Amino acid sequence: MEKAVVLDQQAIHRALTRIAHEIIERNKGIDNCVLIGIKTRGIYVAKRLAERIFQIEGLHIPVGELDITLYRDDLTHEMKSHDPEVRGSDIPVDINGKTVILADDVLYTGRTVRAAMDAIMDIGRPSHIQMAALVDRGHRELPIRADYIGKNIPTAKSERIVVTLEEVDEFDRISIYE
Ligand SMILES: O=P(O)(O)OC[C@H]1O[C@H](OP(=O)(O)OP(=O)(O)O)[C@H](O)[C@@H]1O
């Protein structure tokens, strides 16, 4: 059951614009940076951040994709979220020596980000890896944190954050379900 809408379209827009500014500020520009979105909705978070950065700085930041899922489709959702693996990647540039900025919609246990970092390390040796999440709902199971957060939303473990984005779901909204 939907308990509350936590970010509407305008709030999502504002959060992404703020994160774009923070990325530029933290990295003193975006010269050495690559944005990599984590499937599914993280890809659109990354693309939107790249658009905002272009609007702010007039510069193109390369955008790549990681497809993180579980190879064994017979596992339940509960088990799936506990051992994600990388199925595919599309990284358009050499990431050696670069600052890789991972982007996802929700940061929860941190296991997806762990799998993403493993995949990145297999591909090359970035100088830094940073993380941008539209929502941080807490309950980390690994020592992982986001550098850029759209909104911290304290949750119970039994709740679920549902992110809908126009590109996939036809409208922008972030809700909490119980
Ligand atoms: O920090 P974690 O516990 O790993 O959870 C976060 C991940 O969970 C969600 O993906 P989901 O498995 O729902 O797939 P989807 O993005 O394709 O909907 C979300 O998009 C993050 O990628």
Ligand SMILES: O=c1cc[nH]c(=O)[nH]1
């Ligand atoms: O609440 C959650 C947890 C993981 N991934 C989501 O998209 N929502």
